Amino acid sequence: MKMKHISLAIGLGLAVSMSAQAGLLSFQDDALDYFLRKDPSTGQYNAVTSGAIQKGDIALAVFEFPTVTVDGVNIIGSNEEFTGVAAVQLTDIVNPDGTHPSDGSGATIGSIYTFGLWNDFNSFLVSQGGGDLGPYATNAAIAVWRNPTTDFDLDLDRAHNGGNPNCTSLSDCISQAATGTLFQVDGFLGDGDELWTATQLVSGGGDLATVKTLNNTITVASVNFFLSNIYQDQYGDVTGINVGTGMNDCTFVVNGTPDGCAQVTGNVNLTGGQGIAATNEAVAHGTTINAQKYVPEPATLALFGIGLLGFGARSRRSC
8 A cells, every 4th residue: 555655844854654555536426428429511419319339439327425434434415416417429430359349230249439638528518407517627537526416416326216317307306406616527548558448238238218217227338547637626636546456556647558547436237218218318327336535534635735734744655
């Protein structure tokens, strides 16, 4: 486990030294999943709910987190909820036999869909009434907000209300999810370990109409991602996470060659769209089984901040 060593040099020559482990920031969410396609005549992205998934399509998820913890301790306040939006662009489909079908109609059980950066993510968010990512927009794939509310308006749990969410359309869901105080942004910075893939688990999983009608207890695809952190509001520096073990035992640097170290990892199950109203363009439900990153312990940050008030500080990291 990586240790963070901090020494606070106080003016009288007194040195206070402490060693603290990084904290594990974990998320679990409920989500609605959409597919968008660019209209070549207008340049606009529109939700599609039928036909085969095509290369160039955008997979977009609107989510809310019932659980956000640091080392198992809930950090969600009594008058807030954590919500957000993720979006990536489909670049390739590879079948188990190594062939590359032109679209989802040629995909089979075990086919792997590879996604990458969508350059229009932020502009689309804003066009749908969502918050502007500002200086963090470039390379973004996931954005999370602390959403102030007393009644937890956004309910995307597939087990509630027959699976029908209480946001009524793509724009309504985005405007409710992408609001409040920006908490973090993750994305693609060019690190060799970054990836976003989905493995098809059912026959017909490459057809959007089929997915939307499937029972919401059926897992349609399993999604895995490794990303880099672009912005973190509360915990500052995000340390490395071993993509093989999930442990905080590597030093993260943006490296074009894979070195087994990322900053953000996640696993998501996409399930059938049963219960989603026809007027809502979502085609599937999503449940994040595990999304995590290592951050400095909150107590360490507080002490570090106090030390900076009039005193010198230096930090050193080692694995």
